[in-house]
Amino acid sequence: MDKIKWQYADHWRTDSPKGPVNQFASRAEMDRFIKQIAAVGLSGVGMFAWNLGAVSAMFGGLPAYKTFLEERGIEKIVDLFWCQPQASRGMTIHDPEHKGRVIGMLDHFAGLAAGLGVENLIVMPAHCYSDTEPVTVDRIQVLADLWNTVGRMSLEKHGMKLGCHHEFWCGIRSQGEIDQFYALTDPAYVNLYIDTAQHVIAGVDPVALFRQYAHRVNGFHFKDTRHVDMVEDYRSQPDPELCASTTPRWFWEMGTPGGLVDFPALMQALKDHNYEGWIGVEHDKADIGGGNYPESTALAMWYARNVLEPIYYGKAAA
Amino acid sequence: MTLRWSYALNQWNNGHDRFVLREAHTNAFKTLAVSGFNAVEIPCGSGRWEPLGRKDWIEKFYGSVDALRTEMTNCGINAVSSYYFNPAEPIFEEGAYGLSVLNPADHGRILGTLRQYADLLPALGGDTLVVRALPNWNDKTTVDVATMQVAADCWNAVGAMLSPAGVRLALNFDCLTMARSEHDITLLVDLCDPATVGLSLDTADAAIMGLDPVAMINRFAARLIHVQLKNALERDTLDEYKLAFPDKFMLAGGGARRIARWYCELEHEGGIVDVSSCHRALVAQGFSGWIVVESDQSPVPATSAMLNGWFVKNELEAISGITLAEV
Numbered sequence: 001m002d003k004i005k006w007q008y009a010d011h012w013r014t015d016s017p018k019g020p021v022n023q024f025a026s027r028a029e030m031d032r033f034i035k036q037i038a039a040v041g042l043s044g045v046g047m048f049a050w051n052l053g054a055v056s057a058m059f060g061g062l063p064a065y066k067t068f069l070e071e072r073g074i075e076k077i078v079d080l081f082w083c084q085p086q087a088s089r090g091m092t093i094h095d096p097e098h099k100g101r102v103i104g105m106l107d108h109f110a111g112l113a114a115g116l117g118v119e120n121l122i123v124m125p126a127h128c129y130s131d132t133e134p135v136t137v138d139r140i141q142v143l144a145d146l147w148n149t150v151g152r153m154s155l156e157k158h159g160m161k162l163g164c165h166h167e168f169w170c171g172i173r174s175q176g177e178i179d180q181f182y183a184l185t186d187p188a189y190v191n192l193y194i195d196t197a198q199h200v201i202a203g204v205d206p207v208a209l210f211r212q213y214a215h216r217v218n219g220f221h222f223k224d225t226r227h228v229d230m231v232e233d234y235r236s237q238p239d240p241e242l243c244a245s246t247t248p249r250w251f252w253e254m255g256t257p258g259g260l261v262d263f264p265a266l267m268q269a270l271k272d273h274n275y276e277g278w279i280g281v282e283h284d285k286a287d288i289g290g291g292n293y294p295e296s297t298a299l300a301m302w303y304a305r306n307v308l309e310p311i312y313y314g315k316a317a318a
Numbered sequence: 319m320t321l322r323w324s325y326a327l328n329q330w331n332n333g334h335d336r337f338v339l340r341e342a343h344t345n346a347f348k349t350l351a352v353s354g355f356n357a358v359e360i361p362c363g364s365g366r367w368e369p370l371g372r373k374d375w376i377e378k379f380y381g382s383v384d385a386l387r388t389e390m391t392n393c394g395i396n397a398v399s400s401y402y403f404n405p406a407e408p409i410f411e412e413g414a415y416g417l418s419v420l421n422p423a424d425h426g427r428i429l430g431t432l433r434q435y436a437d438l439l440p441a442l443g444g445d446t447l448v449v450r451a452l453p454n455w456n457d458k459t460t461v462d463v464a465t466m467q468v469a470a471d472c473w474n475a476v477g478a479m480l481s482p483a484g485v486r487l488a489l490n491f492d493c494l495t496m497a498r499s500e501h502d503i504t505l506l507v508d509l510c511d512p513a514t515v516g517l518s519l520d521t522a523d524a525a526i527m528g529l530d531p532v533a534m535i536n537r538f539a540a541r542l543i544h545v546q547l548k549n550a551l552e553r554d555t556l557d558e559y560k561l562a563f564p565d566k567f568m569l570a571g572g573g574a575r576r577i578a579r580w581y582c583e584l585e586h587e588g589g590i591v592d593v594s595s596c597h598r599a600l601v602a603q604g605f606s607g608w609i610v611v612e613s614d615q616s617p618v619p620a621t622s623a624m625l626n627g628w629f630v631k632n633e634l635e636a637i638s639g640i641t642l643a644e645v
Contacts (some may be wrong), residue, residue, distance in 0.1 A: 211390060
């Protein structure tokens with residue numbers, strides 16, 4: 001049994017005669033997607049929580065989808081992901097009056113996945129930075145209270161560990177804000193889900209972050225970046241991942257030339273701390289500038305199998 | 319010796335300047351390696367945009383043939399199983415703009431061009447040179463014994479030249495060739511020396527021509543030394559191989575039916591080749607050459623490689639018991 005397993009985080013889009021399509025367009029597209037990721041050594045998938053409905057409709061229920069995955073070499077859905085980038089009158093997650101809506105919605109999504117063996121419920125713990133400001137200790141306390149409650153519900157009712165995923169444009173993004181947040185949350189219920197590229201862009205070292213919070217880390221998105229945000233691009237609207245002033249493309253596959261994430265050091269840290277479990281491979285907007293998701297995935301998994309696994313397992317590089 | 323798997327790089331080389339940079343080569347090698355393939359087939363080529371196609375360009379681009387092999391090995395590719403050569407394509411370095419195996423005056427030049435592969439293939443871990451056996455169909459040339467003897471004279475000479483280096487010559491017949499039937503193919507193959515010249519079967523091209531690739535495998539088992547395994551979506555029911563420049567107007571342009579794509583991945587739901595039956599027949603016949611998976615006209619080469627890798631690992635290996643990792 002492998003101590004680490006690789007799972008793929010949902011983002012996928014390929015060209016078709018009718019323009020770009022993703023895996024949720026049809027069973028045929030899902031079949032092609034799953035076989036491609038299975039072919040290169042991935043054995044789990046992460047999903048956006050809001051896609052559960054489409055998949056359930058496509059297969060006549062989520063258990064049938066799990067069987068479909070297993071028949072193609074994918075063990076299961078590992079993570080559900082949820083975020084609410086913008087605050088709105090109907091949903092402002094740092095508004096204590098909306099706490100019940102957030103909990104109810106996530107309870108609903110987690111309930112849809114009952115019986116599938118999903119391990120983690122992953123959330124962005126704040127809106128985008130501009131919509132979270134002022135990011136004060138009091139506001140972080142409100143968010144901590146929310147996620148303590150959600151984390152308890154998620155674990156005790158649904159068997160899923162809550163993990164908080166900090167986009168570089170999230171309201172909780174800097175080392176100081178992250179430290180405040182984890183100091184105010186319950187280690188039993190609120191975990192850290194490390195996205196390597198997002199932290200580097202925000203000026204946070206993901207290797208040091210993992211070593212600091214290893215006991216609270218419940219997963220990763222491994223992807224790379226070639227840029228650090230030096231000019232407050234994280235404030236760009238409506239989407240800092242698309243509208244930044246300095247780069248049209250933030251995210252790259254592991255092993256990309258010029259990548260700033262020190263994956264070998266991170267893998268050594270995982271080994272040192274006896275991390276066991278899933279590692280997510282993510283490619284967000286991989287097709288910007290002529291790239292494509294399948295090739296990014298193949299290259300990332302080549303890097304994972306030939307560079308990172310030998311570090312973790314103590315074998316000579318292939 | 320048992321059957322061995324390889325993958326054709328031509329799906330990446332889908333435009334004259336699309337597969338030039340070393341980064342593109344590396345990405346293709348890594349994509350194939352992680353998809354389970356550890357050997358590749360390379361098209362012979364000419365000029366600055368075909369840096370893998372000839373020994374002199376490899377040396378200019380990589381410094382040496384050994385340097386290319388090192389780069390391949392670092393990516394997980396152990397061998398170049400085969401090169402593919404079409405005499406009709408330009409060879410700029412030699413001032414050739416369309417040689418023909420049916421023209422005895424060209425035979426010496428074809429031999430001269432192909433001599434380099436006797437060194438190149440073993441240096442890259444390979445052993446098979448695949449050649450387009452005959453030109454396109456035309457209304458002035460017939461497939462008869464006299465005409466085939468001219469072609470056989472050339473290929474026998476090439477086979478004899480390559481043999482001391484341990485390289486075998488494989489005659490390939492695509493869907494545009496002047497040989498249109500098993501009978502036509504037999505005529506040429508039977509005139510070639512079985513010790514040095516064998517047959518290469520392209521399963522998709524056979525199907526496009528209206529031939530049965532499983533029957534071909536069984537019919538030519540004794541001469542079959544190389545397979546290009548791929549699927550096809552349509553048959554050439556309008557005989558559009560007779561068009562002028564059929565590689566452009568039929569295969570690329572789609573012909574009168576505007577067919578978007580002739581070739582597809584092995585498991586494609588619209589495929590007209592029963593790939594599993596082809597593989598079963600190869601195993602039953604004790605085939606011991608290269609099976610080169612191909613996906614010409616792939617809109618996303620990585621997708622084709624990954625899907626084909628999944629199908630070989632999960633479907634075909636169960637038939638043969640031969641795993642991708644055994645090259």
